[in-house]
Amino acid sequence: MEKTALNTLVSAEAIAEIDHWIGKYPADQKQSAVMAALRIVQDENGGHLTTPLMDAVAVYLEMPKIAVYEVATFYSMYEHKPVGKYKICVCNSISCLLCGSHEILEYLQNKLGVGLGEVTSDGRFSIKEVECLGACVGAPMMMIGREYYENLTPEKIDKILENLK
């Protein structure tokens, strides 16, 4: 298969950002930037990775493809199927469970009419159940994009989603 160069798949800004991350590590340790690179190309691709993207990252960082696939499938923030423009990650771990995360998950699924891992027909939302996000004193909580939303109630969720429209 022909190798596709990363710069034909992603923007110059994305490449510059990846280069910034490469600069944090010793010159012979480019592989250290793989986690950042995968995040950057995933973001630019609308929230999920594809094989051509992973392969191009491997070439760019001079890594075996398999080493990139390993990383991309080990860490839970990388997606391999399309997600909504707004990926709603609801924490389901103990402190959130005690404070009603089940009701939050149920409410979101009913409101948006999709199950876990599904995308709404307009492509705007998807819901994911995730493990502890480290905001336990604000339980129940969720993350959308890079934002945390804490002390959730159905009314609060309505407002948050309304503001995303």
Added chain:
Amino acid sequence: MANEVCFKNLHLDEPWTLAAYQSSGGYSVLKKILQEQTPAQTIVEELKTSVLRGRGGAGFPTGLKWSFMRRDDPGQKYIVCNSDEGEPGTCKDRDILRYNPHALVEGMLIAGYTIGASVGYNYIRGEFWEPFERMEAAIDEARAAGLLGRNILGSGFDFELYNHLGAGAYICGEETALLESIEGKKGQPRFKPPFPANYGLYGKPTTINNTESLASVPEILRNGGQWFLELGKPSAGGSKIFSVSGHVNKPGNYEIPLGTPFRDLLEMAGGVRHGRKLKAVIPGGSSVPVLPGELMMEVDMDYDAMMEAGTLLGSGAVIVMDDTTCMVKVLENLSHFYMNESCGQCTPCREGTGWLARIVHRIEQGQASYEDLDRLEDVAEKVGGNFYAREGGRTICALGDAASMPVLSFLKHFRKEFEYHVEHKRCMVSGF
């Protein structure tokens, strides 16, 4: 007394800025060390006097850890901060990163000076974007002020500090998995020995400390090790941040002296919600043994008292449960977490955590037999040893133990509820 160390600046306006940090004496310790060229040994001794123990969960003495690295040994060395906060219930480092990032920068600078490392990495979990941005801003401010980079304040000391972002994996909180992750690999723990002080990041000698430990260092050295020690107890100096979550009226992070009675901490957190009865507490993050409420009410919040009571202080995450809580449901949640987060490297953990999760799920669903209770105990011991017999686990890292301790402790203290589920195929309590 509260908020004297990592949360000292919480009351300030925009406490995360360099100006706010310096207004309360920030970076004065670093400047003094660089001016006087304080011997590394002096810094290590002061930390030993303070009896600061690792705040990530393991409680290893920080001064002793720093003494494993010699400042004058040649070659590249690294200081790494573990900000991969992910133990369910724990959310203290997030607030240090958000509200007092310069304390961590100064702490890492001092650590770098002491162990002879010219580069530091701060590993922040990938979901912590806001904390990451605060840390990035703090590093930029420090660099602009000449506090990072080459020849800092004309002292000849060079130090660079970088943030690394994770991407969602609890296991990377294990220090050698974290190093693998910085190296751009799956986060799977390494065999030890060799320990990181000999073979760490990129194979170089490395010291890894938790965020709260490192952020405590400047304040300890400013006021003296003895001052810090006297905040706490002889076996464990200082104050500690406790994340109190679950069924309390005022969940939050409370920085209080070690040795504070649990009942006082519970009161600070507003007591049990709706005036209900305290049923159980997991006092140190989701992996430590649970204690029944009445036992917990008599325990002090420090390392030794917790051990004596049959549990661990861990990360200081205090998870409070009231009498509406079904303990089977809670254990089902915990066991599911460890199954999901097992890295898959060691067979007892990879297979065993699945067994535990499935058996507890079966009990919760009312589809289990009495033999399943014994099987559950048996599998838990095979995965993580027996905490009560002080038997360690059978795996490369402590995740196996972490999966096993909740199972054994829930069965020890709340077996009746599990039997009720088997017998009546439903919960003993109505909460869930």
